[in-house]
Amino acid sequence: xxxxxxxxxxxxxxxxxxxxxxxxxxxxxxxxxxxxxxxxxxxxxxxxxxxxxxxxxxxxxxxxxxxxxxxxxxxxxxxxxxxxxxxxxxxxxxxxx
Numbered sequence: 001x002x003x004x005x006x007x008x009x010x011x012x013x014x015x016x017x018x019x020x021x022x023x024x025x026x027x028x029x030x031x032x033x034x035x036x037x038x039x040x041x042x043x044x045x046x047x048x049x050x051x052x053x054x055x056x057x058x059x060x061x062x063x064x065x066x067x068x069x070x071x072x073x074x075x076x077x078x079x080x081x082x083x084x085x086x087x088x089x090x091x092x093x094x095x096x097x
Contacts, residue, residue: 003096004063005038006030006070008089010054015086022086025078033069035060066093 013019027037039057046052060066069075 001062004060004066005094005096006035006056006058006060006066006091007094008056008058008091009051011051011088011090013054013087015083018081018083018086022078022082025081026075029072029074029078030058030069032072032074033060033065035065035069063093063095 030037036059037056038059039055041054043050043052043055060069
């Protein structure tokens with residue numbers, strides 16, 4: 001079974017305090033289903049049309065585990081802490097090779 005990855009790039013962070021509250025809850029929610037954080041931070045360099053903003057890559061054992069984590073009550077509580085307008089981000093789920 002192929003691993004799956006959640007890739008999140010931030011376009012803007014309007015409320016750093018809300019993002020910090022989200023991160024405190026989101027990490028444990030993801031790790032509860034076996035997720036492993038591979039990347040969490042600012043890019044060291046951007047190319048082409050890349051944005052110099054926060055990037056997060058999380059590895060899961062399967063697509064099913066990504067969906068389980070995202071839909072879990074713990075992660076939904078993290079999203080509630082983040083709020084609607086605190087960040088603008090692009091979140092994608094991709095299956096590994």
